[in-house]
Amino acid sequence: MNLGQHISQRYNQELEDIRNQVLKMGGLVEQQTTHALQSLLKHDAILAETVASRDDEVNAMEVAIDEECTRVIAKRQPAASDLRLVIAVIKVITDLERIGDEAQKIAKYTQRLSMRNTVDDLHSELSHLGVLALDTLRDALDAFARLDANKAVEILGRDEAIDKEFNNLSRLLITHMMEDPRQIKSALRVNWCARSLERIGDHAQNICEYVIYLVKGKDVRHKSLEHIRQKYFPDSPSAAAGMNTLSES
Amino acid sequence: MTTEALPNTDPSAESAALQQARENNRAALDVTVDKTVGQPFVENPKISTRHVHVFYGDKPAIKDISLDIGRNQVLAMIGPSGCGKSTFLRCLNRMNDTIPTCRVEGDFRLDGEDIYAPGQDPVLLRSRVGMVFQKPNPFPKSIYDNVAYGVRLHGLAKNRAELDEIVEKSLRRAGLFDEVKDDLHKPGTGLSGGQQQRLCIARTIAIDPEVILMDEPTSALDPIATALIEELMIELSENYTIAIVTHSMQQAARVSNRTAYFHMGKLVEVNDTDRIFTTPQHPLTENYITGRFG
Numbered sequence: 001m002n003l004g005q006h007i008s009q010r011y012n013q014e015l016e017d018i019r020n021q022v023l024k025m026g027g028l029v030e031q032q033t034t035h036a037l038q039s040l041l042k043h044d045a046i047l048a049e050t051v052a053s054r055d056d057e058v059n060a061m062e063v064a065i066d067e068e069c070t071r072v073i074a075k076r077q078p079a080a081s082d083l084r085l086v087i088a089v090i091k092v093i094t095d096l097e098r099i100g101d102e103a104q105k106i107a108k109y110t111q112r113l114s115m116r117n118t119v120d121d122l123h124s125e126l127s128h129l130g131v132l133a134l135d136t137l138r139d140a141l142d143a144f145a146r147l148d149a150n151k152a153v154e155i156l157g158r159d160e161a162i163d164k165e166f167n168n169l170s171r172l173l174i175t176h177m178m179e180d181p182r183q184i185k186s187a188l189r190v191n192w193c194a195r196s197l198e199r200i201g202d203h204a205q206n207i208c209e210y211v212i213y214l215v216k217g218k219d220v221r222h223k224s225l226e227h228i229r230q231k232y233f234p235d236s237p238s239a240a241a242g243m244n245t246l247s248e249s
Numbered sequence: 250m251t252t253e254a255l256p257n258t259d260p261s262a263e264s265a266a267l268q269q270a271r272e273n274n275r276a277a278l279d280v281t282v283d284k285t286v287g288q289p290f291v292e293n294p295k296i297s298t299r300h301v302h303v304f305y306g307d308k309p310a311i312k313d314i315s316l317d318i319g320r321n322q323v324l325a326m327i328g329p330s331g332c333g334k335s336t337f338l339r340c341l342n343r344m345n346d347t348i349p350t351c352r353v354e355g356d357f358r359l360d361g362e363d364i365y366a367p368g369q370d371p372v373l374l375r376s377r378v379g380m381v382f383q384k385p386n387p388f389p390k391s392i393y394d395n396v397a398y399g400v401r402l403h404g405l406a407k408n409r410a411e412l413d414e415i416v417e418k419s420l421r422r423a424g425l426f427d428e429v430k431d432d433l434h435k436p437g438t439g440l441s442g443g444q445q446q447r448l449c450i451a452r453t454i455a456i457d458p459e460v461i462l463m464d465e466p467t468s469a470l471d472p473i474a475t476a477l478i479e480e481l482m483i484e485l486s487e488n489y490t491i492a493i494v495t496h497s498m499q500q501a502a503r504v505s506n507r508t509a510y511f512h513m514g515k516l517v518e519v520n521d522t523d524r525i526f527t528t529p530q531h532p533l534t535e536n537y538i539t540g541r542f543g
Contacts, residue, residue: 005536079527
């Protein structure tokens with residue numbers, strides 16, 4: 001699908017601007033999440049402080065993009081793929097903002113952690129889940145940037161792995177708590193971080209659903225992955241993406 | 250994540266891009282408009298047309314269009330100027346008969362009855378399939394006589410009281426009665442543009458047609474008059490079948506149940522209006538409704 005080629009050059013520019021702003025916001029949110037995880041794993045209070053303080057920037061970007069979308073709707077009455085772009089953007093930035101919030105939560109936890117004298121090693125268990133969530137976020141943003149529905153549906157398939165890792169981690173933490181009740185407090189905190197990472201994965205999945213809506217014109221929310229694959233992606237996931245593949249339902 | 254470079258917005262490159270886009274669209278048309286995309290046919294249609302060709306002299310204006318108009322539905326026809334949508338509309342009540350160079354081919358049926366059958370009386374047909382034009386065209390007569398004209402012509406009222414009743418009912422249905430009830434014997438041409446157009450609609454529905462054809466009925470009106478007439482169209486569709494040609498895509502989106510997109514004499518795509526304006530299937534439809542080069 002193309003964003004350009006409107007008879008009005010200004011309209012082209014407005015949509016392109018919106019898209020670029022979303023990519024920029026995505027970049028910032030991705031950085032926030034990466035830094036939050038780094039600060040946690042390396043007990044880096046300074047980095048955590050930076051993450052916590054930059055959440056305002058993320059929030060401001062959400063508001064600015066929302067305003068821009070409202071303006072385009074009022075001025076241009078977008079239709080078809082343009083309409084889907086604007087709607088998808090409004091939804092994507094909501095999820096991005098929430099990812100930003102989760103990153104901020106992790107950063108604040110790190111700050112509290114660094115105030116204590118002894119640091120136990122429980123939270124190193126988060127690294128695997130963190131990498132899974134971060135990869136999902138990065139790839140979801142990439143699918144949005146490239147308007148790649150095939151990649152988006154591939155990412156939807158990773159939800160299970162993240163959930164599984166989260167459950168494994170919870171079990172592990174429960175074991176620790178039972179073995180040594182003195183660890184309950186820190187284990188619970190680690191569990192909150194795990195929960196945040198798992199939520200980041202979920203938000204990234206939502207972004208993928210909006211990419212599919214944007215490209216294919218199909219709302220795939222609350223549908224099983226199998227159903228989505230069979231109905232909208234009958235060809236292999238590696239099949240070429242493109243607007244002209246709008247399929248008959 | 251990657252950020253692709255912005256498209257080049259330098260003006261000289263723009264015209265090259267524009268030409269390329271037009272070329273692409275032309276190529277797309279040549280290759281892909283062999284068959285109408287979407288759902289041109291409905292169950293139990295009010296009007297059905299098959300393999301319609303229209304020529305002005307040797308020049309084809311409509312090339313092999315087949316389309317149904319659903320009962321008590323609004324069908325909107327959209328497309329760029331010269332795409333054949335008005336020509337097609339005018340075929341439906343044989344208005345093209347009045348143009349000597351115009352030749353119409355194909356099968357047209359109103360409730361299964363052949364519109365172009367040799368014994369079919371065009372005047373009678375037009376009483377069943379009424380038409381409202383782009384420019385309000387009230388007769389240079391009083392408001393009352395404008396509405397009563399067709400009723401008298403077709404002898405639909407037995408006496409004066411019945412005629413009065415039909416005139417009032419029609420004006421009420423067109424949403425005009427309250428504005429003109431004290432001035433029924435003043436000239437229709439003295440009304441405002443929007444009132445004149447509603448008068449024309451009242452005149453059309455006075456003879457109780459089955460189908461109303463509208464050829465850009467609001468393009469000469471201000472937004473308030475337009476909104477009134479759009480509301481009226483939706484109300485009228487409870488009792489009548491309506492086909493409307495419009496240049497306003499928002500209007501098509503607001504009033505119609507189904508939308509048909511015409512392009513260079515061909516019917517590119519027909520589908521439920523909701524679907525056309527959110528997920529059109531043909532790239533030409535997409536380009537037109539999103540305001541891209543086409």
